[in-house]
Amino acid sequence: MKTIEVRLPQEFDKSFIVFKEKGTYFPCPWHYHPEYELVLVLKSTGTRMVGDHIGYFKPGDLVCMGPYLPHVWVNDPIYTKGEADHEAEAIVIQFQADFLGADFLQIPEMENIKNILGLASRGMAFTGKTKEKITELMKAMIHMNGIQRLSSLLSIFDILSENKDYQLLASPGFIDSEPEGSDRLTKIKNHILNNFDQEITLSEIASMANMGVTTFCNYFKEQYRITFIEYLNTVRIGHACKLLAKEDMNIVEVAYACGFNNLANFNRQFKKLKKMTPSDFRKTVNIQEVA
Template sequence: MLEKVKYAHIPAQREYSFHFDHVKIKWNEQITLHQQKTWELSYVIVGSGTRIIGDTIEPFSRNEIILIPPNIPHCWSFDELDADKNGEIENITITFSEQLLEKCSSAFPELETYIKKIHKNTEALSFKGETLVRLQSILVQMAKETTIDRLSSFIKLLSIISSVENTSAVGRPIVEDKKTKRMQKILLYVMNNYQNTITLEEMAQLVQLDKSSFCIFFKKMTGKTFFSYLAEYRIESSCQMLTKTNMAIAEICFASGFKDIPYYNRVFKKIKAVTPTEYRERI
């Protein structure tokens, strides 16, 4: 289990002003929770699951594009059931430094206003609507371009991501205190093990607390009990399977960590106000 946030290492590439990465990899080979000193623009082309960005953990789906400011911890945990036929996910990632933004602002006065707006972003942003469509088009085109052509495309990206229209915040910087680190550890463990049986004993041991102290700590930090949170997480995971696969309800029940089908149905209806079957039909 991850003890601390890792810093992503990007190989030095002096011949490039920014790093462009278009990959198809196995669904479980993504880098774990990490942070870096560069900005990151990430486009999930194939895949869905759960992501952590700063203080926020929530489901994600394919086609999303996220802008992450420097030094915000983040990771994407992909679902095996939403990979391609080869078990692979696909994404495009661009990372660029503060120094590059400063040089662009200095060299190109036309960009100064846009870059000032980018610097005002302290939260990770998800793009929507027409802005999302434009970004998707440019990023896909960049995968086919030469390094020279990518320079002009990158400048277009800067002008688009500087706008806060059609965006929503999906993660804020976190204060690196003991409580926050403890919660990160708990949430990561749930992300990686929700399909299995999870006990209070193992969770308490994970963060070096006794069971009673763990329960008090988790309730204080989240406003809910650990098992309520775990049930909600499993239900959200099962919703992804209901909408993106043709698996039977019983299969989804067990794949999302429940051991009893009637109990799964009761919990699902309590949280979503409909049965799993009704939820699938509505979607």
């Protein structure tokens, strides 16, 4: 599926973009851009694709995405066919990492938000109180200008820096890089990302971390919220989604290229993570491209 770069117009006297998308349906295709982006759906329903994540959106859906992460919001047929009794609406905020200066994210006060923006490279869907607070601010920002709008964005940063109410969307294997952690975690992560197409054993990776297998398993789960094997499979399935979208490899070839040594296990892990088969994923991606 071809990904294109799409840019929103920015007013000459504004340092970042606040834009209200409104129409029969959301017209933007599968695309990316160099800005960070917050998308709040006000009205309409449909399918949301962020990287290799496929989910369903409805009013109140709030997602943050990092630069160059491919994504698209495809409205349900009732909107694309013009049969809904209301228009589709969303509020979009876009900003670049250096919109307040090259060193803005390097100051001590921005340490937590810098970590959150790193996670946004995979896309983040917000829930709970975090979503409620940011939603209120984004709705108000449409009617603001100047310092009020900037102040509200900084307030959003403050909320994000303290939040735990989120779900990461795209698989780590789909993106080109992940936020840096400790030296030990970075070494492990890089080894996985560079060798996921080969056999990687628990004893091997635990030895790299200078830990026993049990200690390593507990450490890894504490850091990543999932087990090492679950993370490894997530990386492999994420890469598989990239290959499936290109349509120049059959499913058996994709499975072996991603480190699975048999098709049955590949299909089982894919369905577990994506809630659909590899074939259905390929069909869904093609449908989004046509739409």
